[in-house]
Structures are given as structure tokens and as C-alpha cells.
Amino acid sequence: MNSWERFRKRLKGETVDRPPNFDIMMTFACHYINEPLCRYYQDYRVLCEANLAVLEAFDLDIVQAISDPYREAADFGAKIEFPENGLPICKEPLIRQESDLKRLVPVNPASGKRMNDRLEAVSLFRQHVGGQVPVMGWVEGAMAEAADLRGVSTVLMDIFERPEWLKELLEICVETGINFARAQIDAGADIIGLGDSVVSQVSPQQYEEFALPYQQRIFSAVKEMGAVPRLHICGNTSLILNQMAQSGAEIIDLDWMVDFGSAARLYGDYPVICGNFDPVKVLLQGTPALVKMETLKCLQTGGPRCINMAGCEVPFETPYDNLLAQTKAIKEFGSGLS
């Protein structure tokens, strides 16, 4: 059974040899092939090489074009800096005042340098492993994109200080998100992940007004084109699990602060949950024995369709033995040994 078959069957609740491993590897993958991070973010060939290397080394079941939050923001016109071995940085928000919104127009992904680089990544993944391993594209949720353009604190205060203006900004962000998702599916993405982590900080009511409708529109477009929508919100989302389920996502990532078993009971068969042990305490700082225990705990409590991964990105200094222990535990679980 290859990763593609494993994923499709697991999604439907059919028997698989082992649950899929969807660990999110970005900085780790780049370090794994000894490339500087600035190249990973700016050259799709490096991103693909890194992801294909960790795919093979750790028996993952996905290749992912996710890299950093600033693909769309850069093509909107934000100035992004790429330190040699650091994360991309946007020091000056593009939309500093209300009047700046007038010059913001939705971006055509193919004509944007950074968005097009992701399209190239998806296409290259497709050439290498299409039909054997699920290829995942990625977009920013509308609120996440608004935060990229405004700054997180500012956009959270916009909710109160200028809600109607914020919705105008979200409208431009969602249109770009839909265009970007469609272009990645055209390029060969099987899954579209949507990152909207800023909304882990808002109330359920604020989520319903400022996040949910926009997630629904992006995911609706994703499903229309036959791809699988995946929602990723870092942080403690325990209070918004019901709202997240209404987004239309077929896969919902849960960070380690969320009780995996409770979420599985709440969702039942749909949507599928993905997660969720602590990437720092377990993967980075733990032992192989701890990783095995926590991996099995997730698989035992997550229900028959759950997908395994650390709650969020694999830290770049994670010991290889810990990742191998995760893979081994998943295989043992699949074969009934654990």
C-alpha cells in the first residue's frame, strides 16, 4: 500500500496497513539536507529536495509545499527579508492605515514571485511522487493573511475598532486565497492546507464572524475542484472545535493543547483529526520511549480515521531517533503489535 492509497482509505475509514504520518517538516527538512533556510523559502527546488529527503528517511505519507506565512503577503507588496538561517521577516506591515486598503488588489498567483514559486513546488512534487504520495498545497486563511498584512495585534484590535473595514480587507484576502488554492490544485495538489492560527486567540463568536465564513468559501472552492481541504490552527482551539468543524475541512489539525480523545468523540467520523503530541516536550526534548508512548496514545484515542503527526511543526533540532521512534510506533500500531 503506498502513501496515497493509505491516505485515501484512512479518510474513508477503510482498513489500512498503518495510519498515515503527516508530520509538518519545514525548517527540519531544510536542515536535514544542509541548506540555509533562505534558500528553502525562495527556491522551490530546495524545498522539494528537502521534503523528498525526509519523506524517504522517516517514512512520511505526505509532501508539503508549506513554508512560511508570507507567500501571499510578499506578492501583495509587503517587503520580506530572508535572513541566511532564520525565518522570513516582515518588519513593516503593508497595510498601516485604513486608506492603504485602496491600493490592495487580489493577486494572480501565477504572476506573483513567491506564490508562483509554491506553484512550481507543487508541480515538481507531482512529477516526483504524484499518485504515490499525497501532495499538499497551502494558503493563508483570510484572518491569517490580514494579520500578515497588518500585524497580529493590530488585526485583533481591528475586530473592535473597525470591523466593517476589516471585512473589506478579509474580502481581498479570501479572493486571493481562493485563487491561490485553485492554482495549486491545477498544479497538482491533492490537499490544500489552510493556516489560520491567529484565530486561536479569538472568541467562538468572533471566529464565527471573522474567520468561519472565509474558511468556508476557500474550502468550498477546494472541494469543487476535487481536492481535500485541511484546516490548521496552531494553539489551543478547544473552545472553537465546533466552529472549525463547520469550515468544510475534511482534515482538522489539532495542536497538542487540545484533548485528542475529546475531539475524536465530538467529531465522530467527520472531519478526520490529525495530531497531536507536543512537538517540543515529546519530539524535541523527549526520548524514543516517550515518543512511542505519546504516538500510540494519539492513535488509540483519535479514532479509526485519525492521522498521526506532532501537534505542530517538527522542531529543527529534533533527534532523528525520535522521528524514527514515531514511525516505528505507527507501524507497530498498524500491525497490531501495540
Add this chain to the structure above:
Amino acid sequence: MNDLIGQISICIERGKVNKAAPYPPDMREQDGADELTKQAIDDGIDPNEILHGCMMGMQKIGEKFSRNEAFVPELLMSAKAMTAVMAHLKPFFQSGNVKRKGKFVIGTVAGDLHDIGKKLVAMVVEGNGWDVIDLGVDVSADKFIAAIDEHPGCIVGMSALLTTTMVNMEKSIQGIRAKHPGTKVIVGGAPLSTEYANKIHADGYAADPQGAVNLLNGF
């Protein structure tokens, strides 16, 4: 409590910055933290009492946050109202009429731009009587060291949201200790823990703003 102090406290709790602010809707057109603090000072009310009123407001919004009745957007509005009060109190801090417990230099670690947690910690620590020097985001070890040079005896706070940037804390602490061996450093942020703080030789870890205040008051 003086009625004016009570009103300032409510403005902090509700995030009412000034009269022109549209939030919260049920307080539209009413004086906010800005106008009320000015009035309190003009009326000769002790600035220490005003600061105490702020803390009462902060405590109430903090309790609501703990009960999931308020969220980060509400906290940020309270922080904004608090900033409006502090602008009026600044001359009293500088003249020494309001006594401070010490100096606290805070910033997000090199490479990390996530400043919400840092902002909230800075606000609560300031409201608890500390002189806060906020270095902002993406603060290098050299910037922390320069701030310690400028504010001898200060305590340093560092935050990181990402596992990718959290590792830079250790380098910053090493740099600080090389030049200022006695400087105390506390750390916080989502991926951190007491174990990690010990590993990188920080003097303390705080999971939330009140935890930071407790650490500082305990030194």
C-alpha cells in the same frame, strides 16, 4: 475608592481608550481612560491611586480571561486603555513621585516577531509598579546587552512563540551573562517550559503575565 478611580478601572477592564473610541459600543461618547486620568490628575488625586485603579481593572479582565469570558482581542483593548493612562503618569514616574519596584527590559528573541504575549506581560508588569523598557521584537543579544548597559540592575525578559526561534534564547542568555554575569533573565512563550528554561540557564519561566510579576517580585 474614589469614583474617578473606579471609572478608570472600568475603562481598563472594558478597553475604553478615550471618548472618540467606538469600543465598547455601550460606552460610546463617554470619557475613556485618557480623559478620566487627566481629570484625576487635575483633581490632585495621588498617581499611586490611579495606578492602583489600573491594576484593579487589569485584574478583572485577567479573571474574565481565565474564565474564557474574554479573549486576546479584549486584553489588547485593555492594554491600549492602560497605555493611555500610563502616558499621563509618565511625568510622575520620572519625577519619582510614583515609586517603581525596579527596571524590567523585555523583548521577543532574535528572529521572532510575535509580540502579543510580550505586550501583555509588559503591560501587567508595568501596572504592578515596574519600570518597563520594551525593546520590541526580533531583539538581538547585542540589543539586550546595550539595554542592560543603559539600565544597570535591570531584569531581562525574553519571549518566543516558535520552536525555531526559542533556541536563540540560549545564545542571548550566554551573550548577556558574558558581559553582565549577575543579570537575571526570565523567559516565556508557548513552546517553553520550566525544564527548557533550566536547560538554557534562565533564572525563571513564566507561563503567563501574572507568573512574570510573581517571578520579578520574588527576586
